Amino acid sequence: MTPAGKRFALMAASVLAMASVVGYVGTRIALRYGPTLDTYGNEVGGSFRLMDATTGTMTDQTFRGRWMAVLFGATHCAEEACTPALTKMSTALDTVDPGKRNAVIIFVSLDPDRDDADRLRQYGSSISPRVVAGTAAPGPLADLAKEYHTTVEKVSDPEWTYAMRMSPRFVIMNPDTRYAGTVDATLSAEAMADALKKIMPPEK
Template sequence: MTPTGKRILLTATAILAAGGLATYLGTTLALHHTITLNTYGNEVGGAFRLMDATTGTMTDQTFHGRWMLVLFGATHCTQDACEPALRAMSDALDKLDPSKRKAVIIFVSLDPDRDDAERLHQYAATLGPRIVAGTAAPQALADLAKEYHAPVEKVSDPEWSYTMRMSPSFVVMNPDTRYKGMISANQSAEAMQKQLATLMNTAD
């Protein structure tokens, strides 16, 4: 190989190495750091940034103008509580928002190690079009759960090794991302519907 060829090869190798290092550092930073969340003055809830089920990014501003019902859990949910809670809230919204334009259910997985984009997509698809699932890096999830007053609890499980406990309530945010209240996740669709109707009809 000529000296010129060697210089070109060395330069190309250095560029590739630098690119790889930049990618590694970027990933490392993303996994260990998070954006500063904004509560917007709410006592509960506020800004969020999540990886959605299509590997894109969704934020609270993605759903600006719609009511948000936010629930924390995982696809491997303790006592399989997440799926019935999500179905019940979806049924409640079918009565209050038949057009499916006024409200969305945000399901936040606390288990990013297992709940990748493909799994979240499959999980949400089985529960219906109202539900949007997302997750984030562990530290970002911890900060977000604290903002939404949701406990983060890993429970040992003989079949799945561990599960993540579902948050006890849906956090209800109005179309301007203002906190309106909580609705227990462990109740019937009818009970959820009544409470949600009251919250959605309460003047700001």
């Protein structure tokens, strides 16, 4: 390798190392600052602040103007229930939002110790472009789960040591971040679509 090539390789390695450090630090900082809760007067749901899958932060205001289907779980999900639920909801939303511009799925991981930004990004993209995954520190996650009327439940798992229980339903928030209803997470994609049609107006 020529001296110039060696210098280029060294610079490239330094840039990659710095990017890794910045990503790690960003993740740690994002996890320290949990959701800033405000119910906005909703009986269920409200504001959130999460570390997203790019080591940045996302809030409910990031998605203002779009419908949100919010589900709690983890990539290590008890009974492996999360992936089917997210897949079916994505299919259902394709029925009521065929343009794929007006609705998004917010997947809140309750397992920040294992679900870092890279894992969340890979998990969400493996299911659907609609799935936006995020997490936060354990304490704020518990507060957020309570705001959305679900719980943080860890169960033993023979393969993963432990897994997190999925919330039983999707909470649907309208484009003004107001609570609009819920959809059972165990329904078929067709039944989810029927439920969404009763909650969301048809796309114009």
